[in-house]
Amino acid sequence: MKASSTPLVGVIMGSQSDWETMRHGCEMLEKLGISYEARIVSAHRTPDRLADYARTARKRGLKVVIAGAGGAAHLPGMCAAWTSLPVLGVPVESRTLKGQDSLLSIVQMPAGVPVGTLAIGKAGAINAALLAASVISLINEQVAERLDTFRAEQTASVAEVPVG
Numbered sequence: 001m002k003a004s005s006t007p008l009v010g011v012i013m014g015s016q017s018d019w020e021t022m023r024h025g026c027e028m029l030e031k032l033g034i035s036y037e038a039r040i041v042s043a044h045r046t047p048d049r050l051a052d053y054a055r056t057a058r059k060r061g062l063k064v065v066i067a068g069a070g071g072a073a074h075l076p077g078m079c080a081a082w083t084s085l086p087v088l089g090v091p092v093e094s095r096t097l098k099g100q101d102s103l104l105s106i107v108q109m110p111a112g113v114p115v116g117t118l119a120i121g122k123a124g125a126i127n128a129a130l131l132a133a134s135v136i137s138l139i140n141e142q143v144a145e146r147l148d149t150f151r152a153e154q155t156a157s158v159a160e161v162p163v164g
């Protein structure tokens, strides 16, 4: 799925170190059969790469961008500055402040350029993929069906009585 020539979702992250978190979102996209690409794009270390990526994203057929970053996490906001596609931000858990810095950096966008912000860490990465699937389900019936199946299976998997 990752190597698809026409990815629907772009998953970008500020550093290789973010992959441990972001891979969970990519796994969910794979589970839902949604084509995606994963790239390291840093707002401060590779600013030109970010500008190129975000400015061409819509033209290349992407429908949603998921951007994960930690610390002074300006990647999602800067990405949203360059594209009007939906941008979903995943705050990566940082060593020193446990991702609270990432969360506040991403969530507090001034009015006018939105970033849909998810939870810190793995849950946020997975939910970003599910939210991207919801967006794509508006124009893709197969994805809508897979999403409904996922939700039904998840519901069925919850035991009524705790064990142990």
Ligand code: RP5
Binding pocket: 013, 014, 015, 016, 017, 018, 042, 068, 069, 070, 071, 092
């Ligand atoms: C951010 O700095 C990245 O998104 C990453 O979460 C954080 C630390 O990056 P490394 O120093 O591990 O490359 O840009």
